[in-house]
Amino acid sequence: MNKRKLFFYLVIFVLSSFVFSGTIKISALVDGSDYIKIKGNNIWVEHRNFDPIKDLKYKFDPPEGLPDRTVNVKLKKEKGTGSITIVDKPSRDNNYTLTILVDNDNEEVYPQLYKFTVYWKEVSSIYSGFDKDKYDYVHWRGSVDGRDILIFNGRSVEIKRERGKEVENVRYSFSNRIPRKRINVYLKKVDGRGNVEVIENPSYENNYSIKVLVDDGPYSGRDVYDFYVYWEKDRYSNEDYDFVWEGKVDGADYIIVRGSRVFVKHLRAKPIRDMHYKFYSYLPEKPQDVELIVLRGRGKVKIVEQPSFLNRYGVKILIDDSKGGDYRYKIALRWEGGKSISKYKTPSVVKKKSVNGGVIRWRGYVDGVVELRFRRNSVVAGVIRGRKLKNVKTSFFKSLPRKKVKVSLNKISGRGRVEILQQPTKYNDYSVVVRIIDDKKGMGLYEFELYW
Secondary structure (H helix, E strand, C coil), X not given: CCHHHHHHHHHHHHHHCCCCEEEEEEEEEEEEEEEEEEECCEEEEEEXXXXXXXXXXXXXXXXXXXXXXXXXXXXXXXXCCCEEEEEECCCCCCCCCEEEEEECCCCCCCCEEEEEEEEEECCCHHHCCCCCCCEEEEEEEEEECEEEEEEEECCEEEEEEEEECCCEEEEEEECCCCCCCCCCCEEEEEECCCEEEEEECCCCCCCXXXXXXXXXXXXXXXXXEEEEEEEECCCCCHHHCCEEEEEEEEEEEEEEEECCEEEEEEEEEEEEEEEEEEECCCCCCCCCCCEEEEEECCCEEEEEECCCCCCCCEEEEEEECCCCCCEEEEEEEECCCCCCHXXXXXXXXXXXXXXXXXXXXXXXXXXXXXXXXXXXXXXXXXXXXXXXXXXXEEEECCCCCCCCCCCEEEEEECCCEEEEEECCCHHHCCEEEEEEEECCCCCEEEEEEEEC
């Protein structure tokens, strides 16, 4: 062995001594869904749906628990039929707090015992491959058996399979969206036996996408591939934006910007809370492609409508947070031709109060036709045709008010039709009547939300 190789192995040995790891063993009795949050060696529960978690037990090894540093986290489920998902990994943005969702909402057995182990490992930044303070990145991981091309655009990933089997267990995260301009891209492979390489950098011709080839073709069976694609940070300042918006999201909403005004259209789950926004210039009345910059967020954020004559020159943004629980989103927009906001009566900084809405969630097994009457914080079921309801659960996040409100329905699951028959009025004592029509044989599981 020559001196250069010996030096290399000695460096790896020394650096590996600075890699700390640990485990957290957790068990709990779950009837619904709950978020388990971990910071250091502190653990607590934020309840999401149906009955709260019971008999929570845990053991940290080492006793100090998670460090106040970025760590790689994995999870292994040992007992329980529902899903256990890491929804937020420890980072500086969340004060190095780990969030895990245990979801027993749609399982036939409840309450049910869940057991799982969390594994964490801190990798020394000395040999992590790149400086995360200097570079933005996308971190991708998946089980590959074949040859695939991954297309990264904005904050989304598309997989084009060239040959072999479908990619499984895909996980990815963006530190920031990929900018819509030509940039030099670099790659750091962490794991994987085959070839991984960047085959296209962002350009106008490929809609400013990064294309990565993952080739496991020469080998049999599957292998886990783990890599980073990174690029130099584009250090914007607020003066570079025409509009900045932030708010706490738990569900899905449209944000519509027109002129110097902002409108919110609620789609499902809980309404937006603690919303703030600031205009640096007004959106001009002309067709153009507005640029969206996601400054903070964990779900889907995209422009679904650009300014045009048909929408009175407004830009429409979808924020879809499907992971559950409040999360603060912050976005910015840039457009061309905007003039000073001072000519408008609307102040440049606006704070809006939370929307005074609420949500009711219902779940149960249906065989036939059923009508449900929701009033205040109670529900009465009437079977029009078919068998008696089974395993019914109702969660009121807020009582239905004794006034006329517009109630919308979001069907989560169910093989038949679910529809609102009556809206709240003084003639029905401010009740909402929902009909479920299940024409197929046997019992079918239905779940829906009512929100206003």
